[in-house]
Amino acid sequence: MRALRALAATAAASLLAAAGLALTSQPATAAGQICEQYGSTTIQGGRYVVQNNRWGTSATQCITPTSSGFTVDQADGTSSTSGAPKSYPSVYYGCHYGNCSPSGDILSPNGVQTSSSAFAGISTSVSMTYPGSGTYDASYDIWFNKSQPNAKTGQNDGAELMVWLNHTGSIQPIGSKVGTASIAGATWDVWFGTSGWNVISYVRQQPTSSASFAVKSFWDDVVARGYGSTSWWLTSIQAGFEPWIGGAGLAVTNFSVTTNGTQPTQPPTTPTPTPTTTPTQQPTTPPSGNGCTAALKVDSQWQGGFQATVTVTNAGSSSINGWATSWAFPSGQSIQSLWNGTATTSGSNVSVRNAPYNGSLPAKGSTTYGFVGNGNAPSGIALACATS
Structure with a gap:
């Protein structure tokens, strides 16, 4: 179930959502287009579950799973933008109403306590594409239980x-805005409300079509605000869309979760606008001292x-515990968004240091x-690289 995205959640809407939730444990359907209200299937050999999850409307919704996500093919009907959305088509890792992603899933069936080292090592990445019309939010939905x-x-x-x-139209999260936060290289408006459980929403001030972060980075902020506890248990990580009007054309093009302290390696896709030319640049691989090299590819x-x-790449014969790259843009370019690192800019000069999870590299090892x-x-940009 999705928490209500209303300005003020009504009891009637809550009852409707609860009624829908009881059905999400229906057996998964075969691969291919899914139009069943709560139909689901698995992708990547069972690692992730794709679910239609049409809980707020009787109108037809159909999705097609892909090898790394799904596409919304049909999204009929509308919902009032002052009430709950129509659905939450999504892809997830973990357990949702007894429907679990089975392959190597550390969340199935008993979750991970948020005080554990296992929780600290969980990261996720998503890439999305958006249609030119409709009213929706594009969001992660990450669930926690108070006990195991x-x-x-x-x-x-x-x-x-x-x-x-990202979100379009006049919709907003449940509850009210309680502050802002700087997490995962972006600034977020923080909202808090309740729907029988705490609902904490982080709304990116600058919309994007991709994200990559350690789940703990957001949870630490939740706990600091008093809305959660390190004794609670993570049960699922979900990414998808809450449409109110329309929704056809929404797609998760890539979704991944890693659980060993490393960030997902597949980078997010290009945000809109869609590229119209084929790149001609080749990777630049300038040598640099201090034990590492950096190569840029457009x-x-x-x-x-x-x-x-x-x-x-760690060019040395022993492991390193941190790295930093730097360069100067030649023609007024600038960085709009960055993942898997922390950037500092001054004019045309750019420095990018490792994120907390990808600074350690073995001899000859690499990260991106x-x-x-x-x-x-x-x-022709020459990148410098130094270790720490």
Whole structure:
């Protein structure tokens, strides 16, 4: 179930949502388009579950799973923007009303306590595409129980942590705005409300189509505000959409969760606008001292923007515990958003340090970070790399 996204959640809407939730444990359908109200299937050999989860409307909704996410093909009907959304088509890792992702899932069936080292090592990444019309939010929905759950757990009683990457129209999270936070390289408006459990929503001030973060980075802020506890248990990590009007064309193009303290390696896709030209640049691999090298590759470019990936390699014969790269943009380019690292800029000069989870590299080991840039895609940039 999704917590109500109303300005003031009504009792009637809560009853409707609760009625829908009881059905989400229906057996998963076969692969292919899913139009059943609570139909689901698994992808990537059972690692993730894709669910239609149409709980707030009787109108037809159909989704098609892909190898790394899903696409909303049909989304009929509308809901009042002052009430609950129509649905939450999504892909998830963990257990949702007894429907669990089975392959190597540390959350199934008993979850992970948020005070544990296992929880500290959980990170997630998502990439999305949006249609040109409709009223919706694009969001993570991450669920917590107050005590250790099992596979039969229905509604979580602890907290619903939502991370809104984008939204359109007049919709807003449940409750009221209680502050702001700087997490995962962005600034978020923080909302708090209740719906039988705590609902904490982080609304990105600058919309994006991709995100990559350690779940603990948001949960630490939840706990600091008094809305959660380190004794609670994480049960599922979900990413998808809450549509009120329309929704056809929404898609999760890539979703991943890692549980070993490393960030998902597949970078997010390019946010809108869609690239219109094929990049001509080749990776630049300038040598640099102090034990590491950095190579920049432009993945795609479009009018006024580009996306690039930087590969950092430990060139030494022993492990390193941190790295930093730096360069100067040649023609007024700037960074719009960045993942898997922490950027500092001064004019055209850029420095990117490792994130908390990808600074340690074995001898000859490598990691990547990516960014979306403003301006024309650069060529011939010389990157410096230093270890710490």
